[in-house]
Amino acid sequence: MTAPRVRIGRYNDLATRQVVYQTDEAIEVDEIDHFQIVRKRVFFDDILFVTLHRQFGAAFLVTMAALGGILLFVAAVLVINHQSDVALGFAAAASPFIIAFFVRVMLQQDVITVYGRRSKAAMRFTFRKAFARAKFEEITSLGRRAQARIAAQQRAAERRTAERELPADVPLPPADPTV
Amino acid sequence: MEMTLHCRNHWDVANGLRNCTRCGQVFCPDCLVQIRGAAYCASCKNEELLDVRSGVALSGPLELASILRRFAAVMLDGLIIGIPFWILYVALIGVASGFRPDRMMGFQPLFFIPSVIMFIYEGVMITASGQTLGKKMMRIKVVRADGTDLQGGQGWGRTTLRTVIGFVPCFGVLADYLPAFFSKDKTTLHDMVVGTRVVNWN
């Protein structure tokens, strides 16, 4: 069975739906694409760069403003035409969009992006900002620890080979092989 | 400059040499390992294994784009290019004919001009980069069946085929796109003939 993994965040976009998990060795990104899940990983010992930034998420703001604006506009037109009860319905329908708009403007979104050598993972947080900051530091330290471990293993393996003697009949390559 | 090739690690071996698939350097059979049909040297073996486990291996299956995304891309193309040009075209004809319906009918043979513009737009963009604007926005791309970029006239051939099949009233578009739902590689009829696939590209 697969290693136990913890769901740590998600990344939803115009064309993508991604759920981000954390395992012992890697950050896993499950991209849900039309009833199929495609999985990519960024291994901790492959991480090059981790960033944390705060953004508005313009696309979301524009969409919420547009939808809320249209509904409010219809409500306003109805009020002008003395149909306040129907206008109230439209205003109520507009409210979630308006609320979402203002929540996003006030809180903004914290985004952690993990850049590996061959893949990357990103996750967005609107409310759990302290969690995002903690996760950011945690991923960094896990990455550093895994990379230090690999470096130590490499050094140990190199030391082991260097200690062995090569048989005399195997010609050594010249001191400076040109590529 | 040496005339004979030799393995990078074993300078005495000169036969049976092959190139590592990733770094391209020459090695003897003792220095290469075969994974999924391709040969790798010691340094590249670990990299390839990491590629496989990270989900970015080139030798793996293509990441075929979902039909929904492809449909959305075509819709976007229509919105971006088709509608503005169609409006422009109708406006021009209107002006040229003084907005008199009887005279506008005289321009009927030119009704296909927006379609021609769509055809040229798609042909040019797909040949250049495998992506139209709609495909760029939906992050998908047209590639050959093995994953490499389109070459030669494949872009134009694909667009021509799609347009021509689409001319058949009612059934053309259906016959073209129906195979995509059932085939393993989500290939439409024009994909199958030209040998292309539409993959995710982000």
Place this chain on the structure above:
Amino acid sequence: MAPARLASYRGPGCPFCGSAFAIEGVVDGPLVCPRCSRQFEARVLHPPARVANVLQIAQSGPEGAGACANHPRNAAVTSCGRCGIFICALCELPVDGAHYCPACFDRLAQEGAIDSARLRFRDYGSLASFVAVIGLIFSVFLGLPLGILTFYYVYKGGKAREETGASTTGLVLSAIVGVIDVVLGALFIFSFFLARKH
């Protein structure tokens, strides 16, 4: 010469504008993107290049390690977890805690038996909800078959829950809607036949 990849991931970049970013000499802390001038917090790591996994040339003498089954010149370091042949450091493919020879790795990866190499799954959770909803909308004719299909997807989703992270609540809800589909579909078919009899 790096191999071309299908996805166009080009390495670390600015998280705002996406433009490529050279990270040599960059230190931890707040950084400003040279292109879009926006600031972000960054940490730089240095993954060690997994250099030539040290090949060991077959040692002379009978007390040396046996030779690799694939490479007569290399010393065997371990044996394959599936077929047992001796393999050298070049052949051994460590995945999921076991070591395999290249042939067994290829075979297992094809079968889908290597967990870390299985990267595509059907999302039974969303399939189940989608089919359930369609079954509800078209319950007149499709209620019965789509309801049964929903149960099948819920079952498969339940089994694969650990792998694919399908939410239990979602599956349960889809199952409930599936029941409604089957009931409605059966009722319609029933009433259709009853109507014909009269």
